[in-house]
Amino acid sequence: MLREVTATRYVTPLREGGSLPGIVEADDLGTYVMKFTGAGQGRKTLVAEVLAGLLAQRLGLRVPELVRIRLDPVIGLSEPDEEVQDLLKASGGLNLGMDYLPGSLGLDPLAFTVDAAEAGRVVWFDALVGNVDRSWRNPNLLVWHGEMWLIDHGASLIWHHNWPSAPASRDKPYDASDHVLAPFAPDVAAAGAELAPLVTEELLAECAAAVPGEWLLDEPGFADPDELRAAYVRTLAARVPGLAERVVLGEPTRDGPSRAPGWLTGARPPRRRSDAGGRPECESGQERGVRR
Numbered sequence: 001m002l003r004e005v006t007a008t009r010y011v012t013p014l015r016e017g018g019s020l021p022g023i024v025e026a027d028d029l030g031t032y033v034m035k036f037t038g039a040g041q042g043r044k045t046l047v048a049e050v051l052a053g054l055l056a057q058r059l060g061l062r063v064p065e066l067v068r069i070r071l072d073p074v075i076g077l078s079e080p081d082e083e084v085q086d087l088l089k090a091s092g093g094l095n096l097g098m099d100y101l102p103g104s105l106g107l108d109p110l111a112f113t114v115d116a117a118e119a120g121r122v123v124w125f126d127a128l129v130g131n132v133d134r135s136w137r138n139p140n141l142l143v144w145h146g147e148m149w150l151i152d153h154g155a156s157l158i159w160h161h162n163w164p165s166a167p168a169s170r171d172k173p174y175d176a177s178d179h180v181l182a183p184f185a186p187d188v189a190a191a192g193a194e195l196a197p198l199v200t201e202e203l204l205a206e207c208a209a210a211v212p213g214e215w216l217l218d219e220p221g222f223a224d225p226d227e228l229r230a231a232y233v234r235t236l237a238a239r240v241p242g243l244a245e246r247v248v249l250g251e252p253t254r255d256g257p258s259r260a261p262g263w264l265t266g267a268r269p270p271r272r273r274s275d276a277g278g279r280p281e282c283e284s285g286q287e288r289g290v291r292r
């Protein structure tokens, strides 16, 4: 389902986010934002990018085209930055690319208005995939030619960092209080009524089939990539019924402490919140004070 291209030139790193993606040119003359298998966040963030990104596209949300990019690390030999050299050396083979949107700007909710229906669709989708990375501090939304585009789904499907926790993610609320689109009164109920019937097991299986098998190898407890794909489908499908009612839109927490995304930067699984009596344990609190 994903086209495959070969990187021909490493242009420049994108230092705005945390994962050091790079802009590359490819043999189809396209320009892509490339996410590297050798990055510290690991290949699971690339799995999430593909699965969630394709799902969003299939639900009618704008996500730039995703491609598989073959990388021969030799193209980085003249790269002066040691950090970039190391990344390229560690990422030979298949990586992820997203069509680069030239001249796009990060969405500023004070300068760009999103209607309640569209905001609802994005929040409902983020609740489905448990995206913890669409907060007002770090929207991961671009405006290009006057329209909103969704990028960076690496911090979704967080249960795949700890598979035994995945079944329990089914009923978890999604705290969208700090979601960048929360100020636009997202109509999550209407979005759920519209989108939930579209998220069939067939659709999820199509999206999972597009994840390269080599990123799904050697997962403890799973015999092969197809078994793992089936687990992604099962986990996401189980989350759909009643999802809109589990979206929490409370007061934004503008001055909360930074919470380092340890599960993204290291190999640790996501921590469970155990503060009984406080907010319900949520599939996602939007991370605060952290740019990724």
Ligand SMILES: Nc1ncnc2c1ncn2[C@@H]1O[C@H](COP(=O)(O)OP(=O)(O)O)[C@@H](O)[C@H]1O
Binding pocket: 014, 016, 017, 018, 019, 020, 021, 033, 064, 098, 099, 100, 101, 102, 104, 106, 140, 142, 151, 152, 154, 291, 292
């Ligand atoms: N397809 C794209 N077109 C244009 N700019 C992009 C695109 N994807 C990412 N960027 C820019 O690169 C930055 C980092 O990319 P992102 O996917 O958010 O990676 P990270 O995981 O590092 O946060 C974004 O904040 C945005 O400014």
Ligand SMILES: [Mg+2]
Binding pocket: 017, 018, 140, 152, 292
């Ligand atoms: Mg980002």
